[in-house]
Amino acid sequence: MGKITGTTSFNRRKFLLNSGWLATGLTVLTACKSVIPVLPTTTNPENEDGLAWLQVLVDGRVRFFCPRMEMGQGAPIGLSQIVAEELNLDQAQIECVTPATNQSPPFKMTVGSESIAVFSEPVSLAAATLREYLRERAAATSGLPVGQLKDAPGGFEAAGRHFFGYGDLISEEAIVLHADDYSSVEQYFNAGKNPYNAVGKRWPSPDIENIVTGKVVYSRDVSLPGMLFGDVVRPPRFGATLIDAKVKAETALSNGQVLVIDVVNNLVGVVSDNPFMLADALEKIEPVWALPKDAPGLDKLDIARYRGNGDFEHTLIDNGNEALVGDAGVQSITANYTTSYMAHAAMEPGAAVASVRKSGVEIWCGCQDPYFIRGRVAALLQRDEGDVIIHPLRMGGGFGGRVLSQPAEEAALLSAHVGRPVRVQWNREAEFQHNYFQPKFSHAIDSGLDETGKIAYWHHDFVSSPIIFGLVPKGLASILDTFVADKGTARGAKPPYAIEHQRLRYSDIRTDTPTGAWRGLGAAPNTFAIESIMDELAFAAGKDPLAFRLAHLVGDGQHIAQLSGVLRQVGDLSGWGRSVAKDRGLGIACATYKDQTHVAVVADVAIDHSERQVNVVKLWCAQNSGLVINPDQVENQVLGNLVWGCGMALKEKLTVSDGIVNERNFDTYEILRHEEAPEVDIKLVDTMQAKPLAVGEAAFAPTVAAIANAAFAASGKRPRSLPFNYDSLYT
Amino acid sequence: MINLNGKATRVEKVLYDVSLLDFIRDQAMLKGTKFGCGQGFCGACTVHLDGIAQRACQLKMSEVRGHKVTTIEGLSALTDDEGLHPVQRAWIAEAVPQCGYCQPGQIMTAAALLAANPTPGDEEIRAGMSGNLCRCGTYSRIHRAVARAAQER
Numbered sequence: 001m002g003k004i005t006g007t008t009s010f011n012r013r014k015f016l017l018n019s020g021w022l023a024t025g026l027t028v029l030t031a032c033k034s035v036i037p038v039l040p041t042t043t044n045p046e047n048e049d050g051l052a053w054l055q056v057l058v059d060g061r062v063r064f065f066c067p068r069m070e071m072g073q074g075a076p077i078g079l080s081q082i083v084a085e086e087l088n089l090d091q092a093q094i095e096c097v098t099p100a101t102n103q104s105p106p107f108k109m110t111v112g113s114e115s116i117a118v119f120s121e122p123v124s125l126a127a128a129t130l131r132e133y134l135r136e137r138a139a140a141t142s143g144l145p146v147g148q149l150k151d152a153p154g155g156f157e158a159a160g161r162h163f164f165g166y167g168d169l170i171s172e173e174a175i176v177l178h179a180d181d182y183s184s185v186e187q188y189f190n191a192g193k194n195p196y197n198a199v200g201k202r203w204p205s206p207d208i209e210n211i212v213t214g215k216v217v218y219s220r221d222v223s224l225p226g227m228l229f230g231d232v233v234r235p236p237r238f239g240a241t242l243i244d245a246k247v248k249a250e251t252a253l254s255n256g257q258v259l260v261i262d263v264v265n266n267l268v269g270v271v272s273d274n275p276f277m278l279a280d281a282l283e284k285i286e287p288v289w290a291l292p293k294d295a296p297g298l299d300k301l302d303i304a305r306y307r308g309n310g311d312f313e314h315t316l317i318d319n320g321n322e323a324l325v326g327d328a329g330v331q332s333i334t335a336n337y338t339t340s341y342m343a344h345a346a347m348e349p350g351a352a353v354a355s356v357r358k359s360g361v362e363i364w365c366g367c368q369d370p371y372f373i374r375g376r377v378a379a380l381l382q383r384d385e386g387d388v389i390i391h392p393l394r395m396g397g398g399f400g401g402r403v404l405s406q407p408a409e410e411a412a413l414l415s416a417h418v419g420r421p422v423r424v425q426w427n428r429e430a431e432f433q434h435n436y437f438q439p440k441f442s443h444a445i446d447s448g449l450d451e452t453g454k455i456a457y458w459h460h461d462f463v464s465s466p467i468i469f470g471l472v473p474k475g476l477a478s479i480l481d482t483f484v485a486d487k488g489t490a491r492g493a494k495p496p497y498a499i500e501h502q503r504l505r506y507s508d509i510r511t512d513t514p515t516g517a518w519r520g521l522g523a524a525p526n527t528f529a530i531e532s533i534m535d536e537l538a539f540a541a542g543k544d545p546l547a548f549r550l551a552h553l554v555g556d557g558q559h560i561a562q563l564s565g566v567l568r569q570v571g572d573l574s575g576w577g578r579s580v581a582k583d584r585g586l587g588i589a590c591a592t593y594k595d596q597t598h599v600a601v602v603a604d605v606a607i608d609h610s611e612r613q614v615n616v617v618k619l620w621c622a623q624n625s626g627l628v629i630n631p632d633q634v635e636n637q638v639l640g641n642l643v644w645g646c647g648m649a650l651k652e653k654l655t656v657s658d659g660i661v662n663e664r665n666f667d668t669y670e671i672l673r674h675e676e677a678p679e680v681d682i683k684l685v686d687t688m689q690a691k692p693l694a695v696g697e698a699a700f701a702p703t704v705a706a707i708a709n710a711a712f713a714a715s716g717k718r719p720r721s722l723p724f725n726y727d728s729l730y731t
Numbered sequence: 732m733i734n735l736n737g738k739a740t741r742v743e744k745v746l747y748d749v750s751l752l753d754f755i756r757d758q759a760m761l762k763g764t765k766f767g768c769g770q771g772f773c774g775a776c777t778v779h780l781d782g783i784a785q786r787a788c789q790l791k792m793s794e795v796r797g798h799k800v801t802t803i804e805g806l807s808a809l810t811d812d813e814g815l816h817p818v819q820r821a822w823i824a825e826a827v828p829q830c831g832y833c834q835p836g837q838i839m840t841a842a843a844l845l846a847a848n849p850t851p852g853d854e855e856i857r858a859g860m861s862g863n864l865c866r867c868g869t870y871s872r873i874h875r876a877v878a879r880a881a882q883e884r
Contacts (some may be wrong), residue, residue: 013793063784071830072829072830072831073829074829086859203825204823207831208823208828209815209823211828211831211834211835212815212819212822212823212834213763213803213804213815214761214762214763214764214802214804214835215763216802216831217762218765220762220765220833222761223762228834257864275753276745276746276749276757276758345829345866346830346832346866347765347775347832347865347866348765348830348832349766349767349772350768394830394831395830395831396765396830396831397832397866397867398830399866401863413815425766427768428767428770429750442764604757615840632826636826636867636869637829639868639871640829641865641870643870644868645869664774665768665769666768666770666832666864667770667772668771671866672870673864674863674865674870674873674874675857676863677870677871679871680871
């Protein structure tokens, strides 16, 4: 193994002080990278980053400063299991902490189903490095050779007699490890050993008892001594800018209420010492807004506008063959598909508490990227980033919608004005109007079948809006939009099938409607188009949709084998090919998420003519996401994706008129309800792969298409525009 | 006065127009009852009013004076022992929560459902729980937990 040296000289002393590392115990640390300000934190972790996340306490337990935010996806639990696996600990011996921004060097925002897939390696290496350093200390303490010190729960044992607990090996001294060659440390978590110590177990969330008793603290639950209550009159439509504001004639704010006008930051609000009088006070404010000139309209997001002249910004695959279009031996199949604007609709509307003082700024909020929030708040307040501390909290749902924390920025501005801690809580209407959205997608696919029933060509064009770059500031946006193809918009747009002649083009058009990360980014809209036309092609060819897909998954390589594998498994699981009753239908779809996770879904859909309803009766899902760290958490994520698939297929649609969102609450923006939720059957494919892969968004995309395909099987009518319902199918 | 989780709690006249939800969270400082939509559509703020599940965001304090209000914090007091309510135990056994935000409301609805109907069938559970939204999509586990709690009560 590499050289690991104890040293007390390091350049990140501040983090250690803030984490209590210098007071007691032992930690490992090396340099960490900086990140680009004002953009979300996007750099992948380096292996050595992991060394700043672990600390051995004098009682022998390990504190894990988890570099992932918890929003219900359970990533901190899985990563804790990896720490436990490397250090031979049980769950009670791991204290998993969400670090404040002054307790850990910056880490990548929690997005993209990456927490386990990307962070398992550096976390594992750090824990293994720590273990081997402790083994060396045990050897030095005992005078025994390192080789005689065998792993034991919570420490090492020698010759079956002497036990050295981790707590025995450290003292009150401050030790920081510098490890200069981690890669040679033996890792246990993915070594293929069975049974695993911690990996593969169904560890519960350490917070579960606090959740079911209402004791977990979310952003909305934070209360500070001396805290005031703020709220903001937000712009009446996208792009509106504040000119001035005043208290309405013949009204007055109460004692203990302050009007805050900040034209530079486009903010007008009230801070009140009484939370119950805040809403009334806000009603008394009369802002003057400048409304934007007509911004690019939403009609731009229509594929028909671009197809005529073939003017697309980005070409991902350029091997089409126009000569085959209309060829006598080729049957042409063409279709357009659209998906809607959609909202995250997390159950917890945004909220934050900010305390802005001369000595420093502190923010409490649930967010997917605390370092991004820190940079934005610092810029807003014209403070040094080092003056700002973000305390991230468990989120009441994220789904991509908490990369920004607008309430944190509002609370910071209000607090700066009044010099006291201020709480801002968005209501549901604000959450719908003032967050960012999943963009609408408009697809056209021209394809053709040759005489053998194989796909001869595939010309796919689509138009949508930027997703990954959706949140960048205006000035930067125009530059980015010119030069950079938004990979988020294109996620999942390449078909997995062997088709000789393919062309794939798209445009990511910025409109005045804010767009950004939403579960799976482009994967679900793009997969809906791909897997719908695959179904149309199968029927046109007179082939079974499962067999038709398998026939086009040809070639060598793990991906082909694994995607075919989950298709066959979900076929077996669902009894694919069996006959079903009238007005019932089975539909199938598959996808590979982020070039790694393979998922196939079968949906059983029933048409209820008397109630004029389309019902998803059951969903079967087979997923190959590599090594499963915690089956319970993975199954929960798959379950969530299946439910989201039902919602996107049948219910969710957000519409915008003149920069105003029409759906402001759950009566009009409908998400799936309990009684609509299908029975589910989830199979995690047991692979001997050593690597855990993306889970959090993977099963969503094929679910949407499977439901649409099942509706076709049940009704003979093809849903090409989402969401669909009974009326849209039959009219 | 209201009886809040077994304790007589004064309601000042100036707070009569405040919602029960705001009172619980910002006056009684019990944060387990959640704000979700403010319009009675989502069920995150579900509490028991005289044992019946109600949306705390849809009730004014003037309407609940003299009544008995139970929140998630008071639910475990409804059990004979000092531990958790059977519904809470079932929620843990089935590892229901993801983000967890809606779960106090789900649990309050389930507890009231089981108090009124100790042996609900599948359709009764589906209908009874449908007023509570869960964006993480934990419905099938919620269903299993309600059925488990019914069996183990």
